[in-house]
Amino acid sequence: MSISPTEAEEALEAIQVMVKKTRRAISNSGAYAFLIIWGVVWLVGFLGSQFLPAEIGGYFWIVMDVLGGVVSAITGMRLGKNIRSSKNTISGKQIGIFWLLVFLYCGAALWVSGITEGKQLAMLIILFVMLGWMAMGLLLSFYSVWTGLALTLLALIGYFFLPNLFYLWMAILGGGGMIFMGLYIRYRW
Amino acid sequence: MAELNEIIHQPIRLRTMAALVTLEPNEEVDFTYLRKLLDVTDGNLGAHLRKLEEAGYIFINKVFVERMPRTYVSATAAGRKAFIEHVTALELILKGK
Numbered sequence: 001m002s003i004s005p006t007e008a009e010e011a012l013e014a015i016q017v018m019v020k021k022t023r024r025a026i027s028n029s030g031a032y033a034f035l036i037i038w039g040v041v042w043l044v045g046f047l048g049s050q051f052l053p054a055e056i057g058g059y060f061w062i063v064m065d066v067l068g069g070v071v072s073a074i075t076g077m078r079l080g081k082n083i084r085s086s087k088n089t090i091s092g093k094q095i096g097i098f099w100l101l102v103f104l105y106c107g108a109a110l111w112v113s114g115i116t117e118g119k120q121l122a123m124l125i126i127l128f129v130m131l132g133w134m135a136m137g138l139l140l141s142f143y144s145v146w147t148g149l150a151l152t153l154l155a156l157i158g159y160f161f162l163p164n165l166f167y168l169w170m171a172i173l174g175g176g177g178m179i180f181m182g183l184y185i186r187y188r189w
Numbered sequence: 190m191a192e193l194n195e196i197i198h199q200p201i202r203l204r205t206m207a208a209l210v211t212l213e214p215n216e217e218v219d220f221t222y223l224r225k226l227l228d229v230t231d232g233n234l235g236a237h238l239r240k241l242e243e244a245g246y247i248f249i250n251k252v253f254v255e256r257m258p259r260t261y262v263s264a265t266a267a268g269r270k271a272f273i274e275h276v277t278a279l280e281l282i283l284k285g286k
Contacts, residue, residue, distance in 0.1 A: 002193075021226060083217070083222070
């Protein structure tokens, strides 16, 4: 079998296109949905904390977290298993249960600690959500560990160094950043 | 010296192998998902997968997932080796060797 250099070049280009398309499809297989869900929760929740009275802001967060948890659980359960791995046998249902447990434990930790101050509450919830996010990233190879670490660092910087702007900081950079990244993975990656 | 592989060189089979070798060695892809990725029909993909399976380049795994029958496809070690050799041969042709 012999082919011309032009045909060889075309074949190599076709291979490169397919490799890129496959990598993009694997990346798209769910991670972006969780980024957008939690981006919206953070954006709305933190804006509420910044601009609403403290008591209402607190309740606002509880509602947003419960909504985020339920939507994440449903999304996890509905995630298709398009790529299976012999190393990774985690089902969508297990992902859903995992997120429910993260929220139950977060709720228990808040209850036991007795924290009532808004920023501390928010920071503890952020730490739990980010821990869950990174654990899921490691288990499902979503390559989302770096995103989780970056958002955690961002939150800690805001918490310790920008206390007066913490909520706005987290709404725009944290929530907005997550939504932007989710949309970027979905449409551009 | 690496030689062109006639079974792999056919455009759909070439793209199929490119997609399969992109996955980790322990991973397999759902038939329907692969069909959408390649933008081909069921019958077309099925025929090309049979050719690749006969050559020992891919493994077709028919299983039940939550009581639903599903077909998963993966590249074998021989398939990965043959694909790499084919790519090497293409690169040599391009370099004019």
